[in-house]
Amino acid sequence: MRSGGEAPCEDDGSQEAAIPEESVIVISDDEGDVSIGLGNSVLLIEDDGEESFVREKKTLEVLDEELAITFSRKAHVMPHARYDCSTHPFSRIEQETQVPVEKNASFCDECYCYLCDKPASECSDWTTAGHCHCNAHNKSKHWKDQRDTALVGVLTMFDLDLTEIDNELKEGGNKLQLFLSELSPAYHKYLEGTLMKRDSVTPCVCTCHKDKKGNKTNNKCNNCNSNHTPVTFHNYAEVYKKVIAYLNQIDEDCPKAAAVMLLGAAKELVSHNPLPNPFTLKDRTANMRESCVILMTKIVRSLQRLLVLKEYPKTIYDKFVGFFQTFSLPPHFYSFTSSLNVIRWDHCLLTSVLAGQNLTGTRTNKGKKECLWEALTVVQCRVQRLEEEKSYRQLVRYLNAVRCSEHSSLNILKQKLCLYMCKYGDFSAAANCLLQTKGMQGSISQFFTPIFFELHLAMLRTRSCPPGNELKWTEVWEPQEGVALKRGLLLRTALRILICNNVLFHDSKCWSALVRVWCTSETLSRDGKLMALCVHEPDQVTLQAMMNMSCTILDELQRQTNVHLPEPFQKSLNGTAELVLIVQAIVRYLMTTKRPLRGMMELVAAFGMNHWALSLLLEGISPMTELLFQVMSSIKKEMYEDEPRVLALFINRGPNYVSHLIPVFLLHPREGVRSVGFDLVEILLRNITKFPWSGAVGNSLQTKVVPFIRTYMVSSVEHQKLMTNIGRLTSRS
Structure with a gap:
């Protein structure tokens, strides 16, 4: 072979002269042939003269006809491990640390220490008894373990391969090593203990310390000597502080380093021995058992979060979990025995649940029943990750299948099931889960507040969700794709929730929420906002028929959930029949709820522009004089106690709303109801500068109220007062 930069030779006789001295010419088609090399770190071909070259060439030609050597010269020896030295023979022994074996202590200028990774001449333990690095070689498990320890430090305890150790793991190992060195003095101080007296913690109350006159003395009796005698006390507080400070500095954004640091701290805590104390200090952290349980709880929860939320290679994941399982836990740590048995995301049981192939979370494996049972922290982290990935369908399947020892906390997570179902458009299942939730005794609606009640109804009615x-x-809300609920199903569900939940039933805010939802449009505005809805007012015949049917429906809902809705409720596209049913339900609520009534002004405002429904409510309670008086008294009291709220309502809804609201009260045959209308007019007059449109309201009242005023008002004084107030409003136009 010619070196890459040389020109071709003209004849064979000039070939040797044409090759530069710097070239290394070695040709072999079998780089793994151990018969040529001496070891793992060096490959040498020596030139013993021309005869040796010819003899070697012939031997090689016999061994392999395709092998050709065109040039050879004495090799330049490169740095190598001592056991690969070609100058000084090396004797391999599994483990010898006391004296050099045979000629192992000899070395050439290029020999390196296998353990220290530096020239043998610079190794301080080359022939030191107890170390004897000159005997180290790569075929011995003992020396390989020693080398790994020297290279990666405390990371050797995790049984990691050198190829698995990256800079992040090294950083975690360095921080762990530093922590262990800093913790050691504090732990040794705990073991040594300090002298303390019991009366330094709890004052002695023995009577021997006082004379007959009650003055303090220094006398001591035999009964209280134990309070004043110094005893050795083992205070763990300093160790606790150092461990807490160390745990607080762990950055979970570096998952490998964090896991190493946490597992190393856990191993250290397991090795700590609890020592008895003669008495208990007020500081809980002074007690070793209690402190260690607190620390281990923090460590385990952090590790559980990391294993679920972060991505680890499977080999490292298994080694971390296996490392924790090797701990020999003392009695006060028995509760953590299986705490780190966190299954991976690709576990067959979990994947079958997420894919919808296993709805129960249980299976039989080799005759044994397995259940998807996880710690609360693990469940919370899985929910968090699935939320971040917007895998809402998988999240619902997981929450319905998983089991946890902390049932109440799991039920809190399940309270968002309806939201998740709405996120992926299964509104029918979302409505059903409000009445019956899998894995819970009852349903998520048993935890509802009035705000949550209204929020869920609004999501199902508008087929949308708040963002996030x-x-x-x-x-602003986000519309969701999905099939709308059948007409009447949502209202039937809402009324059943109120009937089954006594707390919600007697809360006026829930009834106001119910009215507001059905006075809200089923579609969002272009900018994603909820819009008010004006429900069509039925004629008197249809209205009376709907009221009669509503009474029957409410009676049935007291007994069962799946109540058949008559035809008007199934075909009422604008929700007229449903709003009539709601009004009838409110009348029943007012008849049975406790006194005094509260939140009546909010209920009035909930009807929005649907004033005919508000009139229907007033008509429904009018025959009950005492109830009507209670309602009107509550409205008037709330108007005077919170007048700014009434003003804000008028400003937000404008003159059209006010012009229709006031006549509802002024044109009522009962004087108590009309008095509310008078009060509303007076509020306008007192704050007339805030309403530039007050003149328009006056003109509207002039048209809607004045022509019929004689029909409803008996007193001329009342009539004259109203005419004067309307005139004052009209004058502002």
């Missing part, structure tokens, strides 16, 4: 993964009101 939290159940909270936002100004």
Whole structure:
């Protein structure tokens, strides 16, 4: 072979002279042939003269006809491990650390120490008894372990291959090593203990310290000597502080380093021995057992989060989990025995649940029943990751299948099931889960507040959700693809929730929420906002028929959920029949709820522009004089106690709303109801500068109220007062 940069030779006789001295000419088609090399770190071909060259060439030609050597010269010896030295023979022994074996202590200028990775002449332990690095070689398990320890330090405890150790793992190992060196003095101080007196913690109350007159003395009796005698106390508080400070500095954004640091700290805690104390200090961290349980809980939860939220290669993942399982846990750590048995995301049971192939979370494997049972921290982290990935369908399957020892906390996570189902457009299943949730005794609606009640109803009615993964009101909503609920199903579900939940039933805010939802459009605005809805007012005949049917439906809902809805409720496209049913349900609520009534002004405002429904409500309670008085009294009280809220309502909804609201009260035959209308007019007059459109309201009242005022008002004084107030409003136009 010619070196790459040389020109071809003219004849065979000039070939040797044409090859430069710097070239290394070695040709072999079998680089793995151990018969040519001496070891793992060096390959040598020596030139013993022309005769040797010819003899070697002939031998090689016999061995392999395709092998050709065109040039050879004495090799330049490169740096190599001592056991690969061609100058000084090396004797391999599995483990000898006391004296050099045979001529192993000899070395050439290029020999390197296998353990130290530096020239043998610079190795301080080359022939030191107990170390004897000159005997080290790569075929001995003992010396290989020693080399790995020297290269990666404390990482050797995790049984990691050198190819698996990257800079992140090395950084974690360095921090762990530093922590262990800093913790050692504090732990030794704990073991040594300090002298303390019991009365330094709890004052002695023995009567021997006082004379007959009650003055303090220094006398001591035999009963209280133990309080004043110094005893050795083992205080773990300093160790606890150092471990906590170390754990707080762990960065989980570097998952490999964090896992190494946490597992190393856990191994150190397991090795700590609890020592008895003569008495208990007020500081909980002084007690070793309690402190260690707190620390181990923090470590385990952090490790569980890392194993679920971060990505680890399978080999490293298994080694980390296996490392924790090798701990010989003392009695106060028995609760952590299986705490790190966190299954991987690609585990067959978990993947079958997420894929919808296993809805129960249980299976039989080799005759044994397996269940998807996970610690709360693991469940929370899986939920977090699935939320971040927007895998809502898989998230619902997981929450329905997983089991956890902390049932109450798991139920809190399940409270968002309806939100997740709406996120992927299964509104029918979302409505059903409000009444019956899998894995819970009852349903998620048993945890509802009025705000959550309204939020869920609004999501199902508008087929939209607030952005993000939290159940909270936002100004802009996101529409979701999916089949709309059948007409009447949502209202039937909402009423059943109120009937079954006594707390919600007697909360006026829930009824206001129910009215607001059905006075909201089923479609969002172009900018994603909820819009008000004006429901069509039925004629008197249809209205009376709907009211009669509503009473029957409400009676049935008291007994069962799946109530058949008559035809008007199934075909009422604009929701008229449903709003009539809601009004009838509110009348029943007002008849049975406790007194005094609260939140009546909010209920009035909930009807929005659907004033005919508000009139229907007032008509429904009018025959019950006492109830009507209670309702009107509540409305008037709330208007005077929170007048700014009434003003904000008028400003937000404008003159059209106010012009229709006031006549609902002024044209009522009952004087108590009309008095609310008078109060609303007076509020406008007191704050007339805030309403530039007050003149338009006056003109509207002039048209809607004045022509019929004689029909409803008996007192001329009342009539004159109203005419004067309307005139004052009209004058602003």
